Amino acid sequence: MNIKILPPDINRSDEPFTAHHKTIRVGLSQIKKLKKISLDAILNNHPYTSFADFMARSEVSLSELESLIRCGAFSSLGVNKAGLLWQLKLHHRPSLCKQALFAPVSLQIPKLADDSLHENLLAELECLDLTVSGHRLNLYSLQNHKLSQTIIQGNQLENFSGRLATLIGWAITFKHARTVENERMKFMTLEDATATFEVTLFPGVYKQFGHLLYDHGPYIIRGRIDPEGDSVTALWLKRLQPVERLA
Numbered sequence: 001m002n003i004k005i006l007p008p009d010i011n012r013s014d015e016p017f018t019a020h021h022k023t024i025r026v027g028l029s030q031i032k033k034l035k036k037i038s039l040d041a042i043l044n045n046h047p048y049t050s051f052a053d054f055m056a057r058s059e060v061s062l063s064e065l066e067s068l069i070r071c072g073a074f075s076s077l078g079v080n081k082a083g084l085l086w087q088l089k090l091h092h093r094p095s096l097c098k099q100a101l102f103a104p105v106s107l108q109i110p111k112l113a114d115d116s117l118h119e120n121l122l123a124e125l126e127c128l129d130l131t132v133s134g135h136r137l138n139l140y141s142l143q144n145h146k147l148s149q150t151i152i153q154g155n156q157l158e159n160f161s162g163r164l165a166t167l168i169g170w171a172i173t174f175k176h177a178r179t180v181e182n183e184r185m186k187f188m189t190l191e192d193a194t195a196t197f198e199v200t201l202f203p204g205v206y207k208q209f210g211h212l213l214y215d216h217g218p219y220i221i222r223g224r225i226d227p228e229g230d231s232v233t234a235l236w237l238k239r240l241q242p243v244e245r246l247a
Contacts, residue, residue, distance in 0.1 A: 007072035082112035154195030158229035
């Protein structure tokens, strides 16, 4: 089932995550810098018709406003993030009074470029600890990676049953285990933009590469797809390094 994740929204979000049909809306409580008192005030006073309306009827701090803007919580108002940050900067200039922003004939908002996917993903990670605009693997470029021509996606495992393949994914679960000979091994669940998949590191491989598994990655896994086509027995593992990220 394809579930679409929607960003937090000042008019549509509740405090927790909410589900509707095949969508999940991020709750306002996920915004890291948003205080509970501010969150409650936003919910009690919505809906808002514009950014000016929100500013006039809400008492949130500058850092909270920046987080709300950067995570996309005002996107339904029809002004992009750059335009909202421009208005916010104007509002907080000491030389301009608050009335200037909310006057009947307001200053014309300049046409500013939308943030790139890369910028949106970074802002969402910073403000929400998750990504909404796309999978976080989109922060990485593999065009010049020597393995780029051999990488398959998680939803293609069945097509490579019994064969060697290379995958990339973020680790979402880890489980340590020991064999009957008391040797350490590891089970992992990884995800890419298409699916989750299971990876097994038997003792020899775990001894060689286990020291790399200290966080969620992402990881490049080279291994053999099991005959059932639903998991990978790892033969080689590498961390996807920051130098391979999009500039």
